[in-house]
Amino acid sequence: MTLEIGNFTVENVVFDAGTRLHQKTLFINKGDLQDFLLRGDARIKALEAVIAKPGDATRIIAVKDVIEPRCKVLGRLPGAGRLHALKNIAVITCGKIVGYQEGIIDMSGPGALYTPFSKTLNIVLQIEVVPGLSPHQHEDVLRKTGLEAAAFLAETARDLQPDETKTFISLDSTAVSADLPRIAYIYMLLSQGLLHDTYVFGRNAKEGLPVTISLPELMDNAIVSGNCVSACDKNTTYHHQNNPLLMELYQRHDKELNFVGIVLTNEPIKFAAKQASARKTIELISALGAEGVIISKEGFGNPDADQMMLISGLERRGIKTCAIMDEYPGPDGLSQSLADATKEADAVISVGNANEQIILPAMAHLLGPVQDLTKLAGAYPQSLQKDGSLKIELQGIIGSTNELGHQKMSCKEV
Numbered sequence: 001m002t003l004e005i006g007n008f009t010v011e012n013v014v015f016d017a018g019t020r021l022h023q024k025t026l027f028i029n030k031g032d033l034q035d036f037l038l039r040g041d042a043r044i045k046a047l048e049a050v051i052a053k054p055g056d057a058t059r060i061i062a063v064k065d066v067i068e069p070r071c072k073v074l075g076r077l078p079g080a081g082r083l084h085a086l087k088n089i090a091v092i093t094c095g096k097i098v099g100y101q102e103g104i105i106d107m108s109g110p111g112a113l114y115t116p117f118s119k120t121l122n123i124v125l126q127i128e129v130v131p132g133l134s135p136h137q138h139e140d141v142l143r144k145t146g147l148e149a150a151a152f153l154a155e156t157a158r159d160l161q162p163d164e165t166k167t168f169i170s171l172d173s174t175a176v177s178a179d180l181p182r183i184a185y186i187y188m189l190l191s192q193g194l195l196h197d198t199y200v201f202g203r204n205a206k207e208g209l210p211v212t213i214s215l216p217e218l219m220d221n222a223i224v225s226g227n228c229v230s231a232c233d234k235n236t237t238y239h240h241q242n243n244p245l246l247m248e249l250y251q252r253h254d255k256e257l258n259f260v261g262i263v264l265t266n267e268p269i270k271f272a273a274k275q276a277s278a279r280k281t282i283e284l285i286s287a288l289g290a291e292g293v294i295i296s297k298e299g300f301g302n303p304d305a306d307q308m309m310l311i312s313g314l315e316r317r318g319i320k321t322c323a324i325m326d327e328y329p330g331p332d333g334l335s336q337s338l339a340d341a342t343k344e345a346d347a348v349i350s351v352g353n354a355n356e357q358i359i360l361p362a363m364a365h366l367l368g369p370v371q372d373l374t375k376l377a378g379a380y381p382q383s384l385q386k387d388g389s390l391k392i393e394l395q396g397i398i399g400s401t402n403e404l405g406h407q408k409m410s411c412k413e414v
Helices: 030-040 110-114 135-157 215-219 237-241 244-252 271-287 302-316 370-375
Strands: 002-009 012-015 020-022 025-028 044-052 058-067 070-074 081-087 089-094 103-106 121-129 164-169 182-190 196-200 211-213 223-227 258-267 292-296 320-327 348-353 357-360 365-367 390-393
Touching: 002 215, 012 044, 012 121, 020 135, 025 030, 025 135, 030 044, 030 135, 044 135, 044 365, 058 135, 058 237, 058 370, 070 135, 081 135, 089 135, 103 110, 110 357, 121 135, 135 223, 164 215, 182 196, 182 244, 182 271, 182 302, 215 244, 215 258, 223 237, 244 258, 244 292, 258 271, 258 302, 271 302, 292 302, 302 320
Parallel strands: 002 081, 012 025, 058 365, 089 121, 182 258, 182 292, 292 320, 320 348
Antiparallel strands: 002 164, 020 025, 044 121, 058 089, 058 103, 070 081, 196 223, 211 258, 357 390
């Protein structure tokens, strides 16, 4: 399978009389975009599109999803053909908290250092739904609206020549030197229900997984986020579209390693389902002939058990593991970091303490449901200070401890 992705670098975005991409500037007719989205779903009561740029004194509140605008321009089969992508641009949906989590994006200040989306040009959709919808219906509206907006904007690049084109093919592990280590990737997806859902080609990840999948298929907008989880380790749709682990493994194939395959698996809630999912995942990895495995995950607590089951089962088969996870040891770092552990987990990459506290200064512009500010993950009723600043854990910042490695935090030995 071969997939081509034509990338268009966008350096500015402005509201204008027409919607088009010209000389690296995305011009958007705000009225046309809003009318398109309102016509598409009668469940939307009100919607406003706002532009948020890097350096703006803007805080985006209760972020539901972040999406890179993309459109398929050639081919219908997943993982084959050609798609066009607008780079440095993101559609961000925000709305009322109907669960108990969600988080923020600061476009400037100390909070901006912890999220990749302070560096993107953002079209923020503030969405209010009609009264009476259930929490699941509410989230369905917001997620689909974001995807529709991203598709609407991506159409500006359909007939243009991209700045660069990248080609992704299904790799042949048999044609690689036997001296290179055989490495696989286990891609864990949150799939717990209760608004903790991920979708693979439109199907809930609670069903049909684990399964082996090719890199071109994954790159073809395969995974969409539907998660109302802690912001720090929420894998937004944008994260799935730009998974750095996939890119690193692909680029090192036939050079430093033999990238033998990917297993997409889920994170069930029932113990028996966890065991069954782990067993099948281990069998699929064994069938690939992997000698080592990288395991990412999404979320914390319940998913810790899934990851540890995989580590224990694989290591006992002689397959080395390296796991990526964040920690929740309390603001002082002295409590237990994970909900589960196993002695075989001896190669672990921590992407940060989600309970670490930070004070974010007041912002001139607040987008999203301001009334939900103290209901965010990692916030408290007393989080909002008299001067408008916000005391919050990193847990409340979108992508701050992303378990795909799509973040900036690091550590050093002292």
